[in-house]
Amino acid sequence: MSQPKQQQGVPGIQARMDPVPDCGELTYRGMGKLDGKAAVITGGDSGIGRAVAIAFAREGADVLISYLNEDEDAKETARYVEEAGRRAVLLPGDLSTAEHCRAIIDRAVQEFGKVDVLVSNAAYQMNHESLDEISDEEWDYTFKVNVGAMFHLVKAAVPHMAPGSSIIGSSSVNSDMPSPTLAPYAATKAAIANFSASLAQLLGEKGIRVNSVAPGPIWTPLIPATMPEEKVESFGDDVPLGRAGQPAELAPTYVLLASDDGSYISGSRIAVTGGRPIL
Secondary structure, rough: OOOOOOOOOOOOOOOHOOOOOOOOOOOOOHHHHHOEEEEEEEOOOHHHHHHHHHHHHHHHOOEEEEOOOOOHHHHHHHHHHHHHHOEEEEOOOOOOOOOHHHHHHHHHHHOOOOOEEEEEEOOOOOOOOHHHHHHHHHHHHHHHHHHHHHHHHHHHHHHHOOOOOEEEEOOOOOOOOOOHHHHHHHHHHHHHHHHHHHHHHHHHHHEEEEEEEEEOOEEHHHHHHHHHHHHHHOOOOOOOHHHHHHOOOOOHHHHHHHHHHOOOOOOOEEOOOOOOOOO
């Protein structure tokens, strides 16, 4: 089940994708599992982040949506959050700086008075056929956005998190089945899974749960923005279910980990991979 050949510039705009990803806009039905909660979602403008924002709002949470510069996508996500009767706060900026990460948490506390759920989801990747193509700057930037931001966000958020709060990192099937053409990204996704497991042990005494989700091939703007057209066309064809997943198929897992339904789940990495196993 292939997608048409297509490419975009980084970071990619969801509305320009063919087909447009399904983020649960028409299908997700909430059951009040996050009533009164305040959530921060990085990369919340599109893809998995948008699906999680929509689901969280329909479950009763107010949401701060952090994103780089995709204002068109972010405003659309905010509209869905507000249509669910919840507050949406948009905050653009570059997660590669510690200062911006701290500003995200400061803004959430200013707007909501607390942080109940932190989803560190934003990521940078680029496809390279050889090591020589990876610049020093790109290697460093990938780690700053994907791993460094999670560290700075968590460190700033924990003082504002009560027992029962939840931290969720977006890892990847690449965390232990790395694609050679996504070497920097794959390394960061392994680090996220490992860091999440460490945090679960460090923060357990505070009653804060920490887990990671490991998606397989999911149809998001990151794909046409960072992969060559021929790989976009066949993206997801090699998993047992034979297709790329949709962001909406990830959202229930994040809801589980954020809600009291997951009250004894901590230190876990949950695979949503279309049948591709992870260790």
